Amino acid sequence: MAGRLEGRRIAFLTANEGVEQVELTAPWDAVRAEGGEPVLIAPEVGEVQAFNHLDRGDVFTADVAVADADPDGFDALVLPGGVANPDQLRTNPKAVHFVRQFAETGRTVAVICHGPWTMIDAGVVDGRHLTSWPSVRTDLVRAGAKWSDEPVVVDGNFVSSRRPDDLPVFCGALVDSVASATPVAGH
Numbered sequence: 478m479a480g481r482l483e484g485r486r487i488a489f490l491t492a493n494e495g496v497e498q499v500e501l502t503a504p505w506d507a508v509r510a511e512g513g514e515p516v517l518i519a520p521e522v523g524e525v526q527a528f529n530h531l532d533r534g535d536v537f538t539a540d541v542a543v544a545d546a547d548p549d550g551f552d553a554l555v556l557p558g559g560v561a562n563p564d565q566l567r568t569n570p571k572a573v574h575f576v577r578q579f580a581e582t583g584r585t586v587a588v589i590c591h592g593p594w595t596m597i598d599a600g601v602v603d604g605r606h607l608t609s610w611p612s613v614r615t616d617l618v619r620a621g622a623k624w625s626d627e628p629v630v631v632d633g634n635f636v637s638s639r640r641p642d643d644l645p646v647f648c649g650a651l652v653d654s655v656a657s658a659t660p661v662a663g664h
Contacts, residue, residue: 480512481656485552488579490518490543490572490595491525495561498527498534499641500589504555507648513655515555518546520569528559544571548579553655558590558610567598577601580634584661585654587636589647593617606632608639634658 487508489501508515519525519539527534548554554576556563566572572595580586580601588596590610596602603621608630617624628643629636629650636654638647 480510481652482508482511482513482552485513485655485660486550487513487515487553487555487655488518488546488548488551489515489555489557490546490566490575491539491557492562492565492569492572493519493521493524493539494526495559495565496525496527496557497559497562497590497641498529499644500557500559500592501527501537503641503644504557504587504589504648504651507652508555508655511652511656513552516541516551518543518575520544520566520572528561543569543575546575548575548582549661551579551584552658552661553585553587553651554579555651556586556588556592556595558588558592560591563591563594566595573599583634584658585634585636585651587647587651587654589638589643590640593622593637605635606630607635607637609637610639 517539518541525537577599597620606623629646636650
């Protein structure tokens with residue numbers, strides 16, 4: 478039996494170092510379990526060093542550089558957290574541009590923990606309802622977002638969660654959002 482995400486490509490955008498491992502692997506596994514194709518994108522092709530909080534975790538491989546990534550080739554975008562990960566992405570103009578372009582497509586953008594920092598710099602949170610790690614609240618509110626302390630918030634095409642403990646509901650909302658959308662043609 479085909480999964481709910483059969484034929485769907487999901488972009489996972491991370492920095493080359495600093496992504497919170499479980500916030501990458503849990504949604505990645507959820508996408509694969511439903512037949513989707515996760516694709517790791519980073520500023521540079523090659524190694525992505527993940528972390529388990531402050532300890533080095535596993536190394537993953539980014540197959541696509543963000544400068545070469547086309548938002549039209551993906552059905553959804555996942556922005557994992559970790560403090561260092563979005564902090565690096567928000568200072569990378571190509572990553573910020575990709576997030577802005579992707580958010581403008583109206584397709585699913587799923588973000589967790591500190592991940593909204595990149596969305597703030599992309600200028601896409603004004604008027605939107607999100608949740609995040611508590612310390613990101615002030616940044617989101619100042620950028621014009623409505624913030625609430627909930628395990629998952631779905632606002633149109635945006636899916637957001639606060640922390641690793643929220644991953645089960647975050648992954649479920651991600652899959653539901655992508656499965657209910659029209660697939661992107663041509664991949």
